[in-house]
Amino acid sequence: MKYRRLGKTDLNVSVIGVGTWQFGGEWGKxxxxxxxxxxxxRAKELGINLIDTAECYGDHLSEKLVGEAIKGERANWxxxxxxxxxxxxxxxxxxxxxxDDVLKQLDASLKALQTDYIDxxxxxxxxxxxxxxxxxxxxxxxxxxAGKIRHLGISIGSNDNLHQTERATEVGASAxxxxxxxxxxxxxxxxxxxxxxxxxxxxxxxxxxxxxxSGKYKPGDTFTKEDDVxxxxxxxxxxxxxxxxxxxxxxxxxxxxxxxxxxxxxCLQHDAVSCVIPGCKTVEQVESNAxxxxxxxxASEHPQAVSLG
Numbered sequence: 001m002k003y004r005r006l007g008k009t010d011l012n013v014s015v016i017g018v019g020t021w022q023f024g025g026e027w028g029k030x031x032x033x034x035x036x037x038x039x040x041x042r043a044k045e046l047g048i049n050l051i052d053t054a055e056c057y058g059d060h061l062s063e064k065l066v067g068e069a070i071k072g073e074r075a076n077w078x079x080x081x082x083x084x085x086x087x088x089x090x091x092x093x094x095x096x097x098x099x100d101d102v103l104k105q106l107d108a109s110l111k112a113l114q115t116d117y118i119d120x121x122x123x124x125x126x127x128x129x130x131x132x133x134x135x136x137x138x139x140x141x142x143x144x145x146a147g148k149i150r151h152l153g154i155s156i157g158s159n160d161n162l163h164q165t166e167r168a169t170e171v172g173a174s175a176x177x178x179x180x181x182x183x184x185x186x187x188x189x190x191x192x193x194x195x196x197x198x199x200x201x202x203x204x205x206x207x208x209x210x211x212x213x214s215g216k217y218k219p220g221d222t223f224t225k226e227d228d229v230x231x232x233x234x235x236x237x238x239x240x241x242x243x244x245x246x247x248x249x250x251x252x253x254x255x256x257x258x259x260x261x262x263x264x265x266x267c268l269q270h271d272a273v274s275c276v277i278p279g280c281k282t283v284e285q286v287e288s289n290a291x292x293x294x295x296x297x298x299a300s301e302h303p304q305a306v307s308l309g
Contacts, residue, residue: 001014001015001290002014002298002300002302003015003049003305003306003307004305004306005274005304005306006151006174006201006274006304007174007175007195007200007201007202007274007304008174008200009151009175009201011078011119013050013078013274014275014293015268015276015292015293015298016048016264016275016289016290016293017048017051017203017275017276017277018043018048018051018277018279018280018286018289019205019279019280020051020052020054020057020065020066020279021057021062022279022280022281023036023053023061023066024056024058024061024087025058025090026057026058026091027279029281033065036066036068036069037068038283039069039280039283039286040066040070041069042283043280043286043290046287048290049078050080051066051070051077051078051080052080052205052277053066053079053082053113054081054082054085055083055085055087055108056085056086056093057087059086059087060087060108060109061087063081063113064112064113066079067112067114071114074114078120079113079115079118080119080121080153080177080203081109081113081118081121082121082122082155083106083122084096084097084105084123084125084126085124085125086105095126097126097136098133098136099133099136102136103139103143106118106148116147117148117149117150118148118150119151120150120152120175121152121153122154123153123155123164124155125155126157127157128161128163128164131154131163131164131171132167137171137172141172151174152171152172152173153173153174153175153176153177153203154168154171154173154176155178156176159178159180159186159191160186160187160190162191162194165190165194165200168198175202175203175274176191176195176201176202176203177202177204177205177277178204179204179205179206180202180204180205180207180267180270180273181204181206181208181213181263181266181267182209182248182252182263182266182267183212183213183241183248187202187272188270192270192272195272196271201274201275201304202272202273203274203275203277204267204273204275207263207264207267207278208260208264208278212238213245213259213260213263215249215253215258215259217245218246219242219243219246220242221242222238223238258288260278260285260289261288261289261292262292264289265298266297268293268298269297269298271302271303274304
């Protein structure tokens, strides 16, 4: 495993993290506690130290599963979660952005995670109107001083949201989370340059493009399960993506490398990226994700690279 400093923070994050939206039940599978404990246990064995979750992945369900899984080993993990939504039903959320509402969400997340602090607490894909709320950021700054939060971050909903990115330092945020992968390179144009100028850490979410870059799917495949988020994607758009993935696999991925780790390592080539946070449903997927760190594409002399001894 390789590690990079998360921007200007004191957090040295593994270049491969664990995304946990799937634990909330919206990716075609319901998880039991022992499954999550096994997955995160294997991730830890492989050197992964960052978990990204959210209060709205289920009704704090993902957080509860994570909290129980890492109970007793909290100090070994960097835990990132998010605020701004509460779970209503599959793919439906309530929007709650006031300072009072977010404080309640923070306390509920701490309880679910069985911890007294969150390493990275992120504004979660909210509008610019919700973002431009001085009372919200003042309250969050107070929680940082109180020790409930170590660092603040912003998970931008649009890959080109320069407004929130450029205000990150002003509101006390140290990291940006954004969709970035081989078939969606939008952040390279404006968001990444702003992150580099402010020395913000970058978490690349959806690095496998919702599984399209896993190498498992071919043109013509469809997603029909009602509890699989990909079933909600535009059918023609899905086929365009699958055709592009097939081209990439043929023309860019070396014959001796599986596509999924290649796609993760591809993201990590960009100097702005601190960590990728793919999801996982099996131990085999955890191992495949972790293997990306060893590919030659992931330079050990990366600007943010750190040695943990």
